[in-house]
Amino acid sequence: MSVATTSNGDIEIAYQTVGPAGGRPLLLITGFTAPMAAWPDGFCAALVDRGFHVARFDNRDAGRSSRATRRYTLAEMAGDALAVLDALGWPAAHVVGQSMGGMVGQVLAARHGERVLSLTSMSSAPDHRVRVDPRRLGLVLRYLVLSARTPAGPAAAGEQLVRLMRLIGSPGYPPDEAWLRRLGAESFAHRTDLAASRRQVAAVRAAGDRRAELAGVRVPTLVLHGEADPAQPPRAGRATAAAIPGARFVGYPGMGHDVPRELWPAISAEIEAVAASRDGVAGPGPAAAR
Numbered sequence: 001m002s003v004a005t006t007s008n009g010d011i012e013i014a015y016q017t018v019g020p021a022g023g024r025p026l027l028l029i030t031g032f033t034a035p036m037a038a039w040p041d042g043f044c045a046a047l048v049d050r051g052f053h054v055a056r057f058d059n060r061d062a063g064r065s066s067r068a069t070r071r072y073t074l075a076e077m078a079g080d081a082l083a084v085l086d087a088l089g090w091p092a093a094h095v096v097g098q099s100m101g102g103m104v105g106q107v108l109a110a111r112h113g114e115r116v117l118s119l120t121s122m123s124s125a126p127d128h129r130v131r132v133d134p135r136r137l138g139l140v141l142r143y144l145v146l147s148a149r150t151p152a153g154p155a156a157a158g159e160q161l162v163r164l165m166r167l168i169g170s171p172g173y174p175p176d177e178a179w180l181r182r183l184g185a186e187s188f189a190h191r192t193d194l195a196a197s198r199r200q201v202a203a204v205r206a207a208g209d210r211r212a213e214l215a216g217v218r219v220p221t222l223v224l225h226g227e228a229d230p231a232q233p234p235r236a237g238r239a240t241a242a243a244i245p246g247a248r249f250v251g252y253p254g255m256g257h258d259v260p261r262e263l264w265p266a267i268s269a270e271i272e273a274v275a276a277s278r279d280g281v282a283g284p285g286p287a288a289a290r
Contacts, residue, residue, distance in 0.1 A: 004087070011065065013066075015036070017053065018054040024117075030056070030100075031097075035062055037187065050272040062196070068196070068199055072199065075111065076203075078107045095119050096120040098124065106121055106210060117219065119219055119220070126210050126239050127209040127210060140168075154188040158183070161184030176261060211239070226254075228256050
């Protein structure tokens, strides 16, 4: 898949699409420091099989997108997502965001609801202060310390990513460590450095508590969360669902802060169902298989 670019002011955003252009438009937004390839090709293919034309992009300060020269906000990151929609000629799209990407998607739905057909917020929160379970603070600190280290090369970057996901991944599902090593190695040349990661953290913290704003969201909303997520406690997902009128919460036992291969059919079905609800159509539903 080729990578294209578009701009939001002085920020260049790298993006790519998957699937036929006639599908329902769906935008994937990645999490903290992650490149767009962190959305696995197989997961994107599962969404294409359900009728979507999928776009994914590198957030500013990640992947092939520009590194910023100053601090910025989640609203500006939502502007980057709008720039991708504009570049694709999409008046609106179904939006799926994970972790920090879920927060960006929430801001997008709250402030630019006319551009969002449905919202799926995964492993995310309405306020960074409900993110960390105090009982797992030590694990999260180990994750932050390890992620701050600069790997010596592509192979070391792959091993670092494996170690990181052993900390926050799904205890109920074995990780695909071969894929993680490949992703880490292939992303090494465009990895997010410490200064850039701090800017992303600052954007999340500056947003504060967004629950009052989320009360104004008027698009069909789905909240997905791992019941074993050590980075975002399940209560963060439930707080997101409680803040958005009509939002539906789905929890997955054994799922951590990732998207396990074994759950791709169930998660893609849930996304299809919330997308179909926008059109007033009874979709095949999360229990259906294709």
